[in-house]
Amino acid sequence: MARVAARLARHNSSITLRLGREYFLAYQKALPFEVECGELQHSVAELAAAKSSLTIQLQLQKDECLQCSLKNIQLEEVVDKFKKENAEQAESKSSLTVQLHQQKDEFLQCSLKNIQLEELVDKLKKEVAAQAEKIQSQEMERRRLHNIVEELKGNIRVFCRVRPFMRSEENSFEHIELTGNSITLENTTESRTGRDKKEATRFIFTFDQVFSPSAKQSTVFQEISHLVQEPEGTIFVWKYLECTFMPIIAEGCGHGKPESRGIIPRAVSQVFSTAEQLQVQGWKYSFVASFLEIYNDMIQDLLVSGASRHDYEEKHKPKSSRSHEFYVTNLKYEPVISEEEVEMLLRKASENRSVAATAVNDRSSRSHSIFQLHIEGSNECTGQACFAMLTLVDLAGSERLNKSQSCGEPLKEAQAINLSLSCLAQVITALGHKDQHVPFRNSKLTYLLQDCLAGNSKTLMFVNLNPSYNNLNETLNSLRIAATVNDCVIGTAQANRK
Structure with missing residues (x-):
């Protein structure tokens, strides 16, 4: 085991x-x-x-x-x-x-x-x-x-116009008779054989046109529009002191109403209207306006106020100059392109115009006014050129010193006015008689109007008359001066063209 x-x-x-x-x-x-x-x-x-x-x-x-x-x-x-x-x-x-x-x-x-x-x-x-x-x-x-x-x-024509009666005047028209282009004055005086018998002396004058007191501004201008149509002439108004009621050159007698516009605005309107119509034909125009007065035989620029005025002197232009012979040194030449601009100049000139009250008129012009419109035109299509000048002169009323009762400075003004008007009458008489010597240099007025009265220009004289019988002698005197002008013949008018 x-x-x-x-x-x-x-x-x-x-x-x-x-x-x-x-x-x-x-x-x-x-x-x-x-x-x-x-x-x-x-x-x-x-x-x-x-x-x-x-x-x-x-x-x-x-x-x-x-x-x-x-x-x-x-x-x-x-x-x-x-x-x-x-x-x-x-x-x-x-x-x-x-x-x-x-x-x-x-x-x-x-x-x-x-x-x-x-x-x-x-x-x-x-x-x-x-x-x-x-x-x-x-x-x-x-x-x-x-x-x-x-x-x-006639290159010098005379129109006569009788103004309406004023409220202060006796409305009696028996001593004046208007027939066509004639005016007849009847002066009734006491007979030498007895006081109960009176003799009537009749004075008959014939002119190019005679306008009654009822004539309208448009009617008057229609008669002179043909002269304005070819603006190479002069229109001036002759009157005596009691006729300054009707300043037809500038403003007319209707206190600014369109139907009463004077010659200057109507003429300017026609010139600008014609220039506009000619544009379709190739014409182009330029305009230069000037406005002066001759006061006490001295030139004054109405487009410049007193403090800005200079010494003025009329001179000859060079022979090579293509425009007019005379011009005034230091004068204001204003280019204008429309009627409105010209009307502004007219208002300014009216404010600067020398006026004063007298025994017969509460607002009397104490100077001669000269409005000039220089016109220069050219045509590109035809190569033509033209130069013209329209002159409108408002003469101061001739004055009887015993009626106006002027003294002092007004007396000096009245003497200068009457002297220049007398010189104008002498010039017209010399032209009518075809004298070799015409005294243009006797006054500033006639010297400035030398181109307008002699040579190629057309001239129209307006004579304003007072219808009152109390002013019969002044009316007769004005008609005699107008008759002298009506008998005057000057050279043939020619267009100033290249």
Whole structure:
């Protein structure tokens, strides 16, 4: 038993050793597998993490795919819409192509018509040029005939106007008779044989025009508009002191009413209107205005206030000058382009005019005023040029000192006025008698009016008369002076053109 037990012990020990050796060997063999298993487990964990990440990405991609599907649906809808629009545009393009072909055909027809119209325009231009040349020729002929008519009427003409009665005057018109172009004064005096018998002396005067007290400003201007139409002349007003009621040269007698406008605004309006009408014939005009007065035989500029006035002197222009012979040094010559500008100058001149009250008139002009409008024109089509000057003179009223009761400075003014008017009458008489010497230098007035009274100018004299019988002698004296002027004949008027 003991042997058995020993043998068993040895056998167990041998088994144990063998098992231990096998176990050790098995362990040594199993150890790499454990390491590999750990690695595999680690790989499985990484794969699980990657799977999780891929799952998330897959979900995101599914979401993006869903969004792309929605966008794809929308894009398909847009594509369908574009296809429809493209189809419509294709149809529109087809229609436009048809229209384009039609327009090309129409354009071709229009081009042909345009060529025909251009040919017609060229033909019409030639006809217009021929007509313009014909019109220009007819205009020159009209002016020539107009000058002939004016010369037949007389280069110095006299118009007579009788003013209406004032409220303070006796309304008696028995001593004045107006018949056509004649005016008759009847002066009744006591007979030398007895007081009960009276003799009537009749004085008959004939002029170019005679206007009654009822004549309107428009009627008066209509008669002189032909002279203004060819502005190379002078219009001046002769009156005596009691007739200054009617300053027809400047403002008229209606206190600014349009129907009572005087000669200056009406003449200026006609000149500017005519210049505008002649623009279609190629004429362009420039205008320069001046306004002066002769006060106590001294020149004063009415467009300049007293403090700004200078010494003025009349001088001759050089012979090479193309404008008028005389000019006044330091005088303001104002360029104007419209009637409104001229009217502003007239108002300014009226404010600067020398006036004063006398025993017979509460507002008497104490100077002679001279308004001049210098006109220069040129025609680019014909190469013509013209230079003219329209002169409008408002003479101060001749004054009887026993009536006006002037003394002091007014007396000096009245003497200067009467002296210059007397010099004007002498000049007119000398012209009428064709004297070799005409005393233009006797006064500033006649010296400045030398170009207007002699040579080529046309001159119109307005004589204003008082209808009152108490002023019969003054009226008769004015009519005699007017008759002297009416008998005066000066040279032939000619246009100043190149």
